[in-house]
Amino acid sequence: MVFFWYFFSFLFGLCIGSFLNVVIHRLPMGQSLTDPPRSACPHCGEPLAARDNIPLVSFLCLRARCRHCHAPISWRYPIVELLGGVMGVACLIRFGPGGEAVVAFCLMAVLLAVSVIDIDHRIIPDRVILPATVVLYPAAVAFTPLTWRQGLAGTVTGAGILYSVALVYRLLTHREGMGLGDVKLMLLIGAVVGWQGAVFTLFAGALYGALGGLGAMARSGRGLKTAIPFGPFLSMGAMTYLLAGPEMILCYQRGIIPGIGG
Ligand SMILES: [Zn+2]
DSSP states (O other), rough: HHHHHHHHHHHHHHHHHHHHHHHHHGGGTTOOOOSSOOOOOOTTTTOOOOOOSSSSHHHHHHHBBBBTOOOOTTTTTHHHHHHHHHHHHHHHHHHOHHHHHHHHHHHHHHHHHHHHHHHHSSSOOOHHHHHHHHHHHHHHHHSSSSHHHHHHHHHHHHHHHHHHHHOOOHHHSSSSSSSHHHHHHHHHHHHHHHHHHHHHHHHHHHHHHHHHHHHHHHOOOOOOGGOOSHHHHHHHHHHHHHHHHHHHHHHTTSSSSOOTOO
């Protein structure tokens, strides 16, 4: 029975991952998510038959090439699908079957889509963030231990701190360091994970961002002028909190994880 739940959540996650690919591809271009209903090859425009639209399986069967024009299919599609599946299983392991796992999975799915869109287009679309906040905030209050006050405190703390940092950076350097998109992203994250989660997300996101930034600088050779999107790192921070945050905070407080004051 337990195996069935894992299998089901993996398959469910794969399908959601497949839908996220549609969102990632169409939404930034202002296209409808449902019209046309079937995805098409970006190269030749041929609509995909049902058998070529099965998450992961089709990609492997077609050996990463379009059936019609044989153009290579991006590895991103199966990776996003696989991440969806892994996130489904991870939420189930973490929270057990129930509403809390579903809310956590939905937040992670939104963060995954937003991250890839941010990497591609350097935008965090309101059309995703605002509806997600309106739906997931009350859902988190209903199905997780979060109270509506904690959610509100999370939103104010997360977005407030990030906005202050962006403001100070702009005053000091007269340059735009961070977009308002990242602030809006923290509105969503804070509303679902509360203020502790929001602070954790900012710290973890900054740490991931610093590591990612060093990597990007080394690759581009442009030093501190290398621009990287911050949304994916904030998203990784929030996902870390969902899956292990409270335990990590506890370890930190007990001095097991070293740090300032640890
Ligand atoms: Zn094609």
